[in-house]
Amino acid sequence: MAEIQNFTLNFGPQHPAAHGVLRLVLEMDGETIQKADPHIGLLHRATEKLAESKPYNQSIGYMDRLDYVSMMCNEHGYVLAIEKLLGVKPPLRAQYIRVMFDEITRILNHLMWLGAHGLDIGAMTMFLYCFREREDLMDCYEAVSGTRMHATYYRPGGVYRDLPDQMPRYEASRWHDGADLKRMNAAREGSMLDFIEDFTNRFPARVDEYETLLTDNRIWKQRTVNIGVVSPERAQQLGFTGPMLRGSGIAWDLRKKQPYEVYAEMDFDIPIGVNGDCYDRYLVRIEELRQSNRIIRQCVKWLRENPGPVMLDDYKLVPPSREQMKGNMESLIHHFKLFTEGYTVPAGESYAAVEAPKGEFGIYMISDGANKPFRVKIRAPGFAHLAAMSEMVEGHMLADVVAVIGTQDVVFGEIDR
């Protein structure tokens, strides 16, 4: 009888379950995986090097494109690192807006993750359900920044502009008019805060819908329970953060442990898992959806009651208003200098980390006192998670690779940078 040999299997980079451009070289023993070697870098754009050649503010837009499903959280890490070096703090209202949008981003990210993860392991409906809710939140992005994804909304010193007083509405078209249009615009009659509040009223019931489909679903459990188990000790060793760490039972959340902005004022809980498998991480993320919803409600309440500036009025850092620029020589000079040269940041180094939806997103910034950063290092959570791929899939079947890729919530924008 012929001797049975191991063989190598190439997975990706164009596989639909590879979540982008992951190439996995799998060493197989029959259908069991012995070793996985991820090949990454197919989306490497040298974001860190590009940032070294531009004034500080021009790189904010690049941060959106790192983890392109949690855009504003990436911006947040970047502007925090600059603010830390400058020694400035944004106005309180800007801090609340940032927290609110961080949580909106977390919901956006987790919905994208849930939809894609579900689709990968056989729950088609999830994808459609999740995108239904994502649409509303992307409208919030658009209303506040003008774009649905790559917002460039956070700036050192605050946020670009205050929340709009009116939520954009659908217009009559060949496909939608009359009662149909009225229904679509029902939540959009008031301000943006009204719209968000309406969303937070609707959203918990939607999460219940997702859970009805998945949580006790036999097929879902068969695909996720006891798959990709990571012990708390190994999770620390491997540099896991975010839901990957919490899924293994370690209650660590930067929003609680090292609060930034106004997270210390917020009332929310950190869910943790027990077994550290894909199913626990699923439960953790689902609960995070509910907790984020809670935080958003608290922010909406505060923002309604406390109008105020959303940007510092330090014109060495923040451009003056158009009106001032046109009527005041000093402001014109500030405007000119900011847009031709940018601002200089004092020499030094800082590391600012935020609890991004995927884990700890950190920016390590070295400044030599110039108007451009000397070095920016992006610490992407997914990078450390994907590095543990081989360990997580070892001994599992080929089909479980897809479940593990899903549970890691990898996005190649941030891993390849």
Added chain:
Amino acid sequence: MSKRTEKLATAMADRFGERITRVSSRCGELTFELAPADIREVCTALRDEPAFRFGMLIDVCGVDYLGFGRQEWETEDATATGFSRAAGRDVILPEPQDSFPPKRFAVVYHLLSLEHNWRLRLRAFTGEANPPIVPSVTEIWSAADWFEREAFDLFGILFEGHPDLRRLLTDYGFIGHPFRKDFPLSGNVEVRYDPERARVIYQPVSIEPRTLVPRVIRDDNRWEPDLKGRPDG
């Protein structure tokens, strides 16, 4: 600088003495510099000893300090030329390949202690060795594996003892270390489809590197600690 950070700083100084040097920080972060030879011993102690318990390696980052603090456009006097004519096209001058200034390359480690809720930064300059070498910390923290591969790929820093030091982010067959400051932003080669040979080929880049906004360093009194908060004038 908070009391908690100060406590860690004191503990570090007591434990490691002269092997580590503290670097002052503007924003209350704790940074120590140490020699590459001490990395493994210090890191093992930081991970295991109950006073530290840095169970997590958050990041390993290579840094190339070539041209640190250098401006692209000196503006001591008023100029009639403007930047586009005044600035040189060479963004950073290439260094001769055979020797490095001892403080050119550094490896920066970011540690996190979940137990004590501390963050710590360690920096090791690689010295004059060409290629730059530091010991690997993969045996201390498994997370170091890919971070070190990345630093090797992008900066050409070798990690002694790393089990599998391959390129990670750049293309298969890539030449050079792209994040070094003497590597041009636009790269050295570009790819295009050659209809004659009916395949994709590499050729030298056809675009000229240029600087859109010059790097300038301004003296800003606001950042002087003794002048902070004083009225203008």
